[in-house]
Amino acid sequence: MYPSRFRYESPATLDEAIALLRSGGVDAKVLAGGQSLIPMMKLRFASPALLVDINNIPGLDYHRAEADGTYRIGALCRHADLEKSTTLAADQPTMAAAAPLVADPIVRTRGTFVGSVCHADPQGDWASVMVALDGSIVAQGPGGRRSVKVDEFVAGPFQTVLATDEIAVEAVIPAASGTRAGGYLKLERRVGDFATAGVAVALELSNGSVSKAGIGLTGVGASTINATDAAAALVGSDLGDDAIERAATLAAGVSQPRSDHRGSADYKRHVIATFVTRILDNVRRNQTTAPKAA
Amino acid sequence: MTSLFEEVAPSSGDDVPVRRVEVTINGQRRAADIEPRLLLAHLLRNGFRLTGTHTGCDTTNCGACTVLFDGQPVKSCTMFAVQADGHEVMTVEGMATASELHPIQEGFKDEHGLQCGFCTPGMMLSAKALLDENPNPTEDEVRWALSGNLCRCTGYQNIVKAVLWAAEKLREGEVQ
Numbered sequence: 001m002y003p004s005r006f007r008y009e010s011p012a013t014l015d016e017a018i019a020l021l022r023s024g025g026v027d028a029k030v031l032a033g034g035q036s037l038i039p040m041m042k043l044r045f046a047s048p049a050l051l052v053d054i055n056n057i058p059g060l061d062y063h064r065a066e067a068d069g070t071y072r073i074g075a076l077c078r079h080a081d082l083e084k085s086t087t088l089a090a091d092q093p094t095m096a097a098a099a100p101l102v103a104d105p106i107v108r109t110r111g112t113f114v115g116s117v118c119h120a121d122p123q124g125d126w127a128s129v130m131v132a133l134d135g136s137i138v139a140q141g142p143g144g145r146r147s148v149k150v151d152e153f154v155a156g157p158f159q160t161v162l163a164t165d166e167i168a169v170e171a172v173i174p175a176a177s178g179t180r181a182g183g184y185l186k187l188e189r190r191v192g193d194f195a196t197a198g199v200a201v202a203l204e205l206s207n208g209s210v211s212k213a214g215i216g217l218t219g220v221g222a223s224t225i226n227a228t229d230a231a232a233a234l235v236g237s238d239l240g241d242d243a244i245e246r247a248a249t250l251a252a253g254v255s256q257p258r259s260d261h262r263g264s265a266d267y268k269r270h271v272i273a274t275f276v277t278r279i280l281d282n283v284r285r286n287q288t289t290a291p292k293a294a
Numbered sequence: 295m296t297s298l299f300e301e302v303a304p305s306s307g308d309d310v311p312v313r314r315v316e317v318t319i320n321g322q323r324r325a326a327d328i329e330p331r332l333l334l335a336h337l338l339r340n341g342f343r344l345t346g347t348h349t350g351c352d353t354t355n356c357g358a359c360t361v362l363f364d365g366q367p368v369k370s371c372t373m374f375a376v377q378a379d380g381h382e383v384m385t386v387e388g389m390a391t392a393s394e395l396h397p398i399q400e401g402f403k404d405e406h407g408l409q410c411g412f413c414t415p416g417m418m419l420s421a422k423a424l425l426d427e428n429p430n431p432t433e434d435e436v437r438w439a440l441s442g443n444l445c446r447c448t449g450y451q452n453i454v455k456a457v458l459w460a461a462e463k464l465r466e467g468e469v470q
Binding site: 055110 | 295310311313319329330331332333350353354355357360363366367368369371374377420422438440441442443453
């Protein structure tokens with residue numbers, strides 16, 4: 001299978017890339033990891049006339065915590081970079097849990113975190129993680145940079161608010177005031193299949209209780225779902241059984257799964273509740289076994 | 295030098311955009327003039343006649359087309375050949391020397407890690423990427439590393455055995 005014919009450019013700077021995108025208008029597309037775009041081009045779901053390959057732009061492959069705790073992921077940070085990171089588990093437990101579950105190991109060496117968020121597939125794992133962590137995407141265009149919360153960034157299935165001459169240059173996760181905890185669970189029929197359902201939970205804990213919470217749901221709606229009520233039910237709690245059950249019920253209630261060959265809507269709602277419970281129970285157990293923070 | 299491939303670009307001489315790429319394949323520098331939409335898998339197979347790289351599903355699922363790109367496993371059906379310009383690619387043809395199989399190949403032979411053989415090149419390159427990074431993997435780690443490569447014959451048991459066999463052999467340093 002071949003994509004339709006396109007012009008290929010591989011600029012060495014972001015400014016050049018943005019100028020190229022500007023010249024290409026709606027028919028131009030950014031190529032990063034290409035693990036969603038290239039299959040879509042081969043199937044002719046996408047037929048850009050101009051492909052702007054950003055892989056030769058230096059300095060975009062980072063993932064790091066700033067001194068103030070802000071976490072930044074560059075546009076060319078691959079899933080495998082995160083999976084193999086030695087610092088991620090301590091800095092971002094929810095991301096560390098999701099990294100090995102994205103696609104399959106070969107796709108992970110090439111696909112990028114930011115590209116996955118930009119693809120805005122409701123089945124995408126990283127968008128749920130971003131929702132749970134209240135993350136933003138930084139878009140750079142001819143007029144400079146702007147930061148957009150992931151909730152607003154994703155405008156619908158496979159749609160974002162990126163302008164045709166903007167590039168998503170990094171993802172930013174705000175600093176935590178408490179101790180981070182959380183997890184990501186995904187049910188898939190086999191590695192690399194789309195998620196039947198997935199749940200991202202990100203918590204901040206202070207003195208044994210939850211000071212901040214976020215829950216994102218994968219694959220159970222037309223977009224990633226931000227389960228705000230379920231998350232709110234956890235804030236102020238010490239993750240007791242009642243709080244966990246309430247969060248699980250609320251998360252399942254806000255999901256909008258459809259029955260398909262991966263399972264019935266009821267089944268998927270049940271999976272959501274089970275995953276929320278499992279992640280929170282796991283956090284609670286780790287907390288009681290870990291030495292108390294001063 | 296390899297020129298445009300008929301199946302991708304008709305030789306009508308219209309304004310087909312053509313790019314010169316230079317790729318180091320299995321240690322050898324090769325050049326080709328290609329259309330940007332040519333996939334890496336097809337540059338290897340049709341352009342350079344390295345048909346050890348198989349194309350199975352052509353939809354980024356099966357991993358039969360896996361090659362090492364700068365040492366990392368990639369699905370060569372899901373990369374444009376033009377993106378390999380200036381990079382290093384290793385295919386299954388690069389594993390054995392003139393006289394000796396690579397220990398991973400030997401492992402697949404000795405442990406019956408293949409039946410029809412279609413997935414085997416991809417399996418072996420994913421295995422190589424694993425063993426390059428982790429010379430002493432557990433069975434779980436082998437299964438995890440190969441989880442992007444599908445096999446319809448073996449049930450994976452002997453493939454996993456083959457990789458563990460190779461890991462041991464490489465650790466013993468009997469074959470470099």
